[in-house]
Amino acid sequence: MPERHWIEELPQHAGETVVVRGWVATTRSSGKIAFVVVRDGTGYLQAVISKKDVAPEVWDAFGKLTQETSLEVTGSVRVDARAPGGVELQTSGLEIIGPSPDFPITPKEHGIAYLFEHRHLWLRSKQQVAIARVRHEVIQAIRDFFHQRHFTLVDTPILTGSIGEHAGTLFSVDYFDLGKAYLAQTGQLYVEAAAAALGKVYCFGPTFRAEKSKTRRHLTEFWMVEPEVAWNDSDANMRLQEDFVSYIVGRCLEQRKQDLAELGRDLTPLERVQPPFHRISYTDAAHRAQ
Amino acid sequence: MPERHWIEELPQHAGETVVVRGWVATTRSSGKIAFVVVRDGTGYLQAVISKKDVAPEVWDAFGKLTQETSLEVTGSVRVDARAPGGVELQTSGLEIIGPSPDFPITPKEHGIAYLFEHRHLWLRSKQQVAIARVRHEVIQAIRDFFHQRHFTLVDTPILTGSIGEHAGTLFSVDYFDLGKAYLAQTGQLYVEAAAAALGKVYCFGPTFRAEKSKTRRHLTEFWMVEPEVAWNDSDANMRLQEDFVSYIVGRCLEQRKQDLAELGRDLTPLERVQPPFHRISYTDAAHRAQ
Numbered sequence: 001m002p003e004r005h006w007i008e009e010l011p012q013h014a015g016e017t018v019v020v021r022g023w024v025a026t027t028r029s030s031g032k033i034a035f036v037v038v039r040d041g042t043g044y045l046q047a048v049i050s051k052k053d054v055a056p057e058v059w060d061a062f063g064k065l066t067q068e069t070s071l072e073v074t075g076s077v078r079v080d081a082r083a084p085g086g087v088e089l090q091t092s093g094l095e096i097i098g099p100s101p102d103f104p105i106t107p108k109e110h111g112i113a114y115l116f117e118h119r120h121l122w123l124r125s126k127q128q129v130a131i132a133r134v135r136h137e138v139i140q141a142i143r144d145f146f147h148q149r150h151f152t153l154v155d156t157p158i159l160t161g162s163i164g165e166h167a168g169t170l171f172s173v174d175y176f177d178l179g180k181a182y183l184a185q186t187g188q189l190y191v192e193a194a195a196a197a198l199g200k201v202y203c204f205g206p207t208f209r210a211e212k213s214k215t216r217r218h219l220t221e222f223w224m225v226e227p228e229v230a231w232n233d234s235d236a237n238m239r240l241q242e243d244f245v246s247y248i249v250g251r252c253l254e255q256r257k258q259d260l261a262e263l264g265r266d267l268t269p270l271e272r273v274q275p276p277f278h279r280i281s282y283t284d285a286a287h288r289a290q
Numbered sequence: 291m292p293e294r295h296w297i298e299e300l301p302q303h304a305g306e307t308v309v310v311r312g313w314v315a316t317t318r319s320s321g322k323i324a325f326v327v328v329r330d331g332t333g334y335l336q337a338v339i340s341k342k343d344v345a346p347e348v349w350d351a352f353g354k355l356t357q358e359t360s361l362e363v364t365g366s367v368r369v370d371a372r373a374p375g376g377v378e379l380q381t382s383g384l385e386i387i388g389p390s391p392d393f394p395i396t397p398k399e400h401g402i403a404y405l406f407e408h409r410h411l412w413l414r415s416k417q418q419v420a421i422a423r424v425r426h427e428v429i430q431a432i433r434d435f436f437h438q439r440h441f442t443l444v445d446t447p448i449l450t451g452s453i454g455e456h457a458g459t460l461f462s463v464d465y466f467d468l469g470k471a472y473l474a475q476t477g478q479l480y481v482e483a484a485a486a487a488l489g490k491v492y493c494f495g496p497t498f499r500a501e502k503s504k505t506r507r508h509l510t511e512f513w514m515v516e517p518e519v520a521w522n523d524s525d526a527n528m529r530l531q532e533d534f535v536s537y538i539v540g541r542c543l544e545q546r547k548q549d550l551a552e553l554g555r556d557l558t559p560l561e562r563v564q565p566p567f568h569r570i571s572y573t574d575a576a577h578r579a580q
Contacts, residue, residue: 199331
């Protein structure tokens with residue numbers, strides 16, 4: 001039985017016969033030769049099926065593939081510089097694990113409301129995968145940035161008794177027979193206390209704003225990072241901030257170039273994000289705004 | 291003006307004159323020579339003040355120090371193998387930044403209820419600092435473990451419309467005029483959908499259980515990590531789990547030995563945490579339980 005591998009691992013297995021499990025992204029066929037692009041979350045792989053080289057049931061199975069059919073493909077890994085990831089699969093076996101009739105998100109354009117209604121399936125499309133990977137890199141970079149600088153993570157409570165900013169924008173929860181609790185809008189008061197214990201701290205968790213809004217870009221729930229450094233002056237804070245932003249952008253450029261390309265992102269402005277940033281005093285800013 | 295450094299950095303500045311900012315942990319004096327242990331969240335430093343070598347106002351300032359006074363100390367870094375961190379400070383200057391009269395947590399024993407009422411100050415004590423650092427290491431190790439294995443972080447929503455486990459244990463929130471929303475008990479349904487898009491995913495955020503309880507160890511809010519791997523069988527899951535636990539324990543042993551020592555932790559059982567773990571089939575387990 002050949003070993004099963006994730007698609008991203010295949011370039012290290014050129015020449016070997018392997019098993020790949022995933023879902024059908026696209027298919028096409030010329031009648032004698034067929035192509036299936038398989039995705040497994042780590043990458044995309046083109047499996048080539050030559051009618052004359054495979055058992056009839058393999059060719060028949062190909063005919064039943066629809067978008068997002070889950071399947072297992074066996075084949076030998078062949079280096080091909082034109083292929084995404086640099087390899088393709090010369091297929092010897094193909095087994096359908098689960099059929100996928102009428103997958104609701106097709107290559108045609110869908111409205112945004114329709115896509116949100118199918119969000120759990122929309123996640124599978126190329127752009128959504130790229131966004132999720134860039135988002136992951138940003139968040140891991142944030143945590144690595146603070147970890148490397150010896151900050152201590154302090155997770156602040158979500159259910160809080162006190163009122164943070166404006167009572168009108170708080171979500172409230174009945175907390176047993178102890179009255180109302182409120183969903184935190186910030187961890188600030190907690191990290192400030194913790195900074196005097198641990199020197200350099202940060203919190204990074206969900207925060208809540210009960211602001212009624214009709215736009216899709218206004219979130220009632222979002223993740224927020226809040227660092228606190230004891231003894232930092234304004235200049236040291238600005239240095240920390242520009243290092244922070246530059247580090248995150250640098251990590252994404254280094255690790256997520258392919259995903260940024262998938263998203264059609266122009267990298268030039270990102271490459272310019274280098275410390276030190278231009279600084280302007282409050283007095284100058286106020287003067288220029290007049 | 292000498293440069294200001296965090297206490298943990300001082301071993302690299304032996305022989306130099308530096309500025310340290312922090313809080314008073316303890317003081318003692320023999321009348322001619324005085325000692326202040328300063329903490330700044332990154333470590334503890336003994337500052338030695340020799341009455342005959344310092345200006346009278348420095349000696350006077352020492353006399354005013356109380357527990358948790360915040361201060362700035364200037365002095366030269368001297369290697370001393372007996373000192374925590376390997377260095378002490380020969381003090382030339384001492385300035386009080388903020389006095390701290392009647393700090394409520396003294397070296398004497400306090401009841402747990404009293405300490406919880408002063409949680410924001412209790413955080414400053416040695417054991418609490420050590421716990422926070424070990425906790426940080428565990429969490430960073432969890433995220434690094436998944437990042438290194440190319441998992442994608444998927445943060446699942448806290449405010450959810452559906453009911454996860456038991457309606458009776460859910461906290462509910464009035465969500466504008468759209469009815470009730472519930473605080474999530476798990477991100478499972480979301481990460482399962484995301485695994486089919488991204489292959490290997492995890493969520494790691496706060497979850498909520500409205501279970502009424504009188505014990506202090508029963509949490510209504512806690513952070514939970516939930517990985518999902520498409521195509522994993524039970525054996526692969528077990529392998530992932532034992533690697534996961536071993537990696538976290540290993541990281542703490544490697545990076546947090548001093549904090550574990552502060553907590554009086556016996557490291558022997560932790561050092562034994564190495565994969566593969568002993569496995570027992572369900573049938574055997576059921577048989578042995580009879």
